[in-house]
Amino acid sequence: MPHxxxxxxxxxxxxxxxxxxxxxxEIPVISLTDLGIVRDVAWQGDTLVxxxxxxxxxxxxxxxxxxxxxxxxxERGIGKLRIDRQLSPPWTSDWLGPEAREKLRAFGIAxxxxxxxxxxxxxRARSLADGLSVACPRCGSDRTxxxxxxxxxxxxxxxxxxxxxxxxxxxxxI
Amino acid sequence: MSALxxxxxxxxxxxxxxxxxxxxxxxxxxxxxxGHRVSEWCGHAPTLEEDIAQANVALDLIGQATLWLGLAAExxxxxxxxxxLAFRRDAGGFRNLLLAEQPNRDFAVTVMRQFLFDAWHAExxxxxxxxxxxxxxxxxxxxxxxxxxxLDRSETLVIGLGDGTPESHARMQAALTRLWPFTGEPFRxxxxxxxxxxxxxxxxxxxxxxxxxxxxxxxxxxATLTLPDTARFRSGGRSGVHGEALGLLLAEMQFLQRAYxxxxx
Numbered sequence: 001m002p003h004x005x006x007x008x009x010x011x012x013x014x015x016x017x018x019x020x021x022x023x024x025x026e027i028p029v030i031s032l033t034d035l036g037i038v039r040d041v042a043w044q045g046d047t048l049v050x051x052x053x054x055x056x057x058x059x060x061x062x063x064x065x066x067x068x069x070x071x072x073x074x075e076r077g078i079g080k081l082r083i084d085r086q087l088s089p090p091w092t093s094d095w096l097g098p099e100a101r102e103k104l105r106a107f108g109i110a111x112x113x114x115x116x117x118x119x120x121x122x123x124r125a126r127s128l129a130d131g132l133s134v135a136c137p138r139c140g141s142d143r144t145x146x147x148x149x150x151x152x153x154x155x156x157x158x159x160x161x162x163x164x165x166x167x168x169x170x171x172x173x174i
Numbered sequence: 175m176s177a178l179x180x181x182x183x184x185x186x187x188x189x190x191x192x193x194x195x196x197x198x199x200x201x202x203x204x205x206x207x208x209g210h211r212v213s214e215w216c217g218h219a220p221t222l223e224e225d226i227a228q229a230n231v232a233l234d235l236i237g238q239a240t241l242w243l244g245l246a247a248e249x250x251x252x253x254x255x256x257x258x259l260a261f262r263r264d265a266g267g268f269r270n271l272l273l274a275e276q277p278n279r280d281f282a283v284t285v286m287r288q289f290l291f292d293a294w295h296a297e298x299x300x301x302x303x304x305x306x307x308x309x310x311x312x313x314x315x316x317x318x319x320x321x322x323x324x325l326d327r328s329e330t331l332v333i334g335l336g337d338g339t340p341e342s343h344a345r346m347q348a349a350l351t352r353l354w355p356f357t358g359e360p361f362r363x364x365x366x367x368x369x370x371x372x373x374x375x376x377x378x379x380x381x382x383x384x385x386x387x388x389x390x391x392x393x394x395x396x397a398t399l400t401l402p403d404t405a406r407f408r409s410g411g412r413s414g415v416h417g418e419a420l421g422l423l424l425a426e427m428q429f430l431q432r433a434y435x436x437x438x439x
Contacts, residue, residue, distance in 0.1 A: 057316060058237020087241070088312035090319060148223040149327040150230035158223055174319050 012041045015048065015073070022072055025064045026153045027171075029107040032065060036095025039086050047080040048073065053091045056154035056174075093155070093173045104171055110137045110144075110159065112173040134170050136161035146170075188369060194307065195249045196269065197370045199259070200412050201302070202242030203270035205317075206260055207420065208291055209235030210427050214278055224281075227327060231288070234320045241313045261431035265414075265421045272411040273356040275420040282345035285335060286353055289328035290390065294360045295321050297385045301377025310375060329393045336397025343398065350394070351402050358407025361386070 019041070020033040032038055040051035050069055054062045066083050073081055093112040096104075101111035113132055134144050141163035148158040149172075156169040188196065213232035219225035243256035254262075273291055278284045299321055302314035335342040363371070363379040371378040394401060410416065430437060 054237075056234060056237060056320060057241055058233035058235070060233070087316055088308075090312070090316040092319075148227050149323050149330075150223075150227035152226065154230055154233060158226070172323070174323070 009043060009046070009048075010076070010078075012043070015041045015050075015078075018072060018076055019050070019069065022068050025061045025068065027104070027107070027109065027155075029103050029109075030096075030100050032069070034096065034100035034103065036097075037065070037091060038069075044082075047082055048078050049082045049084055051084045051086045053086045055091050059154050061153075091174075093171065096171075105137050108137050108168060109156065110134050110168055110170040112171050114173075134159055136164060136166065137168055138166050139164040144168075188366065190373060191249055191251075193366055193369045193373065194310075194375055195246055196366045197376050198242050198246035198249065198310075199269040201298070201376075202239045202246060202259075203268050204274045204291075204295075205235045205242060206239035207268065207270040207423065208274040208287075209233075209239060210423060211274065211276075211278060212284070212288070215284065220281055228284075231324050231327070234317075234324065238313070238317045238320070241317075245309055245313065257431070261428045265416050265424055267414060268416065268420060268424075269412050269414065270416075270420075271356070271359055272408055272417060273353065273359065275411070275416060275423060276353060276356065277419050279352075280345060280349075282335060282342070282349040283352060285328060285331045286346060286349035288324070289332045289393065290353060290357055292321060292325040292328045293386050293389045293393075294382065296325050297382040298360075298377065301382065305376060306374035329389075332393055332399075333397045336394070336399045346397065347399055350399055351404075354402040354404055355406050355408045357390075359409035359411060362407075362409055364413065 016033065016038075019038050020031050022032045024030050024032060024035050027035075035055065037053050037055060038050065039053050040049070042049050042051075050073070052065065052069070069083060070081060094114065096112060104111045113134060132146075133142050134146075135142055136144050139161060141161055143162040144159050145162060146157060146159050147167065150156075151158040151169050151172075155171060155174070157172045158167060159170045160167045209232045212228050212235065215225065215228040216232070217225065219228050239260070240256050243259045247254045247256055247259055271291075273287060276283070276287055296318065299314045299318035303311055303318055305311040305314065332346065336346040337343070338346075361379050361383040367376070367379050370376040391401065
């Protein structure tokens, strides 16, 4: 559909498809829908309501994401649009699908290891990295080590491969 | 009001919304002020990884503060927003723990302050995640996942530096001794805390101490650090009685909004 053309209530499936084309501002290899932050798309009368949840409380990309969604949908002819913020349930890296994980790996970011999300409380291991095996996204080696719990964006940690010696980002579980 | 009169305050006559507002300020201000303190390391940390980690922790804390203070402003209903609360209150209006405002000094003090705070923060957020107010519970549920990473990092550093070189051990012990007097305040409630606990909005501060103490003692033992036996605990932050450090911090944090009110860019 040509940009700028006014449309009459496109189907929500169509809106989801448009949102799936929007790259994450900080990790452009995956889309906003890959990331799992778009929680709902619904029409309320003649207003399109898109519900978005932030990844991390202070993620600076959140504001950009809202602007990107608004601009993209206005270009598609959506006149009445509201973007709601939803905090609950809190975003989890478990919402990244298999396809998104493969895209991350191909981009050089180790995808989150399922089941290793930060579990606050008594069940938590001494260190969140203990027993965590993260494969190097470049050479595939499992001989890797964590350099820091934090990395170049709030959602990543800094790791290093002990075989190919390359440092890499690990998309951490939360 | 001085810190000395704090415990003899008359019974609270605050409305339910006023108790909620005050509780949100206490939680949000501690996150904001520690977040700002940690951000002061940006570009100055001893290693690149630590510089990035400090910036990330600061970002999380300031993001959490934005959520807490945003809700506080909504509850207050006086037309203020999170920015107005952060940038247009004077020191006496801040409700953060004294621990959060302590200056960075060296990396040992920064790391020890973070650990003592994170261990409390994790306990607090676990309690707030069970709040009867769903708006409080959902912010806490999100924040506690982030704080699990803060605590993982700070306790790893406390152990590594405490059980490290003679120099790092001595600095960590000095940091612990310096900061210990600020570790009584988080667990001493007042009438507002009692009202919040009664309403199920927030946990009773005293109830957080056993979990905090168990973790702190275990980590400090592994770090070969000795728990100070001082009982000269300082408090007052949560009723707005702060040290000089907070005024200096605010002078920098609030400068732009004070000098150029409503500036946009």
